[in-house]
Amino acid sequence: MTSIDAPLAAPVIDVDPFSDDYILNPYPHHALLRDGGPVVRLKHWNVHATGRHEFVRAVLEDPETYCSGAGVGISNFKQEPPWRPPSMVLETDPPEHTRNRAVISRTLSPAALRSLRGRFETEANRLVESLVERGRIEAVKDLAEAFPLKVFADAVGVPETGRDYLIAYGNMVFNGMGPRNALYAKAMANAEEVSNWVWSACQRANLSPDGFGMQIYAAADTGILTDTECATLTRSFLSAGVDTTANAIGNALYCFAKNPEQWQALRKDPNLARAAFEEVMRYESPFQTFFRTTTKETVLGGITIPADEKIMLSLGAANRDPRQWSDPDSFNIGRSTLGHVGFGGGIHGCVGQMIARLELEMVLRALATRVSSIEIDGEPRHQPHNTLRGFETLPVRLLP
Ligand code: OVV
Numbered sequence: 059m060t061s062i063d064a065p066l067a068a069p070v071i072d073v074d075p076f077s078d079d080y081i082l083n084p085y086p087h088h089a090l091l092r093d094g095g096p097v098v099r100l101k102h103w104n105v106h107a108t109g110r111h112e113f114v115r116a117v118l119e120d121p122e123t124y125c126s127g128a129g130v131g132i133s134n135f136k137q138e139p140p141w142r143p144p145s146m147v148l149e150t151d152p153p154e155h156t157r158n159r160a161v162i163s164r165t166l167s168p169a170a171l172r173s174l175r176g177r178f179e180t181e182a183n184r185l186v187e188s189l190v191e192r193g194r195i196e197a198v199k200d201l202a203e204a205f206p207l208k209v210f211a212d213a214v215g216v217p218e219t220g221r222d223y224l225i226a227y228g229n230m231v232f233n234g235m236g237p238r239n240a241l242y243a244k245a246m247a248n249a250e251e252v253s254n255w256v257w258s259a260c261q262r263a264n265l266s267p268d269g270f271g272m273q274i275y276a277a278a279d280t281g282i283l284t285d286t287e288c289a290t291l292t293r294s295f296l297s298a299g300v301d302t303t304a305n306a307i308g309n310a311l312y313c314f315a316k317n318p319e320q321w322q323a324l325r326k327d328p329n330l331a332r333a334a335f336e337e338v339m340r341y342e343s344p345f346q347t348f349f350r351t352t353t354k355e356t357v358l359g360g361i362t363i364p365a366d367e368k369i370m371l372s373l374g375a376a377n378r379d380p381r382q383w384s385d386p387d388s389f390n391i392g393r394s395t396l397g398h399v400g401f402g403g404g405i406h407g408c409v410g411q412m413i414a415r416l417e418l419e420m421v422l423r424a425l426a427t428r429v430s431s432i433e434i435d436g437e438p439r440h441q442p443h444n445t446l447r448g449f450e451t452l453p454v455r456l457l458p
Pocket of ligand 1: 145146147148149231293294295297298
């Protein structure tokens with residue numbers, strides 16, 4: 059082609075989203091990703107990528123060109139068999155996706171969430187009160203993991219014994235979206251035992267009668283799905299619903315510990331809890347990256363992407379793209395967060411986002427009405443992870 063507007067191949071850049079350096083402090087790498095071009099190719103992995111808000115959104119909103127059925131990790135299911143039977147929502151395309159998502163979506167209706175509000179509130183208050191009494195806590199174990207392991211696992215209806223397996227399973231699922239590196243191997247070390255517990259928890263016989271899990275089985279009873287399909291759909295709650303919110307709670311505490319004036323603003327008006335959570339989602343998105351696969355050759359931002367190519371979407375980079383946000387690296391609960399992609403978007407946009415919001419609202423309200431100051435008290439350590447951003451340990455002091 060001779061036209062000056064002819065599409066170009068993506069510039070190749072030397073950013074490795076699975077390197078230790080990137081994982082522990084992604085923000086300078088995000089800038090390189092965004093500034094490398096609308097779409098780039100990552101030298102280390104030979105995949106396309108975008109960290110620009112405009113193009114992340116464009117990909118999310120065009121599922122016909124950018125499909126999920128070949129997996130949303132770096133591995134292409136058409137070339138490499140997936141490590142587990144694929145998710146029936148995350149890793150599918152219409153029309154299967156549409157049918158399956160509707161089954162999950164019904165369980166998470168506004169009415170269903172309203173009926174959980176009281177329980178979530180009581181549990182958040184009880185937990186936060188006991189932690190304030192202790193003063194110094196390890197926020198990851200004591201709060202960030204403890205809260206969803208209680209309220210979300212109860213809501214799904216899984217057995218009480220063995221719930222720690224859900225944390226291990228989340229680590230498998232989300233590290234499993236990355237390449238087969240050391241993080242992948244470490245997460246999968248105990249894969250069989252963990253997967254067995256999770257799969258058993260998803261069976262009809264082991265679910266409580268009133269939870270989301272049994273509501274999925276109601277679809278089997280009308281003949282839409284088989285029991286095995288219902289177990290696989292129930293597995294999606296357990297895959298996507300624990301580590302994500304756990305990391306969100308930890309990240310929220312860290313944001314407020316580092317920005318005490320923002321904490322005082324929330325204390326003054328706890329009704330800002332929901333807005334504050336959206337800013338946490340923008341500023342420190344727990345779910346940092348996922349992939350799509352092109353179904354045909356396409357052009358994005360003037361760059362040609364061949365068919366059957368993986369493209370990485372950096373939600374974290376898009377959520378701090380200065381082309382979209384003013385002062386993107388400042389944490390400000392008063393800003394408009396409209397358009398953040400922390401929950402993804404388009405037809406695959408997080409189906410559980412309203413329950414995530416409910417959990418975080420309750421935790422932030424319980425804290426804001428009881429804690430005058432959140433202070434880092436020790437050495438917080440980020441968890442090295444292929445996909446999630448959050449803490450391995452976060453020692454804090456909660457002052458009454
Ligand atoms: C959004 C998400 C993340 C991880 C797993 C799943 C979904 C699933 O459906 O299994």
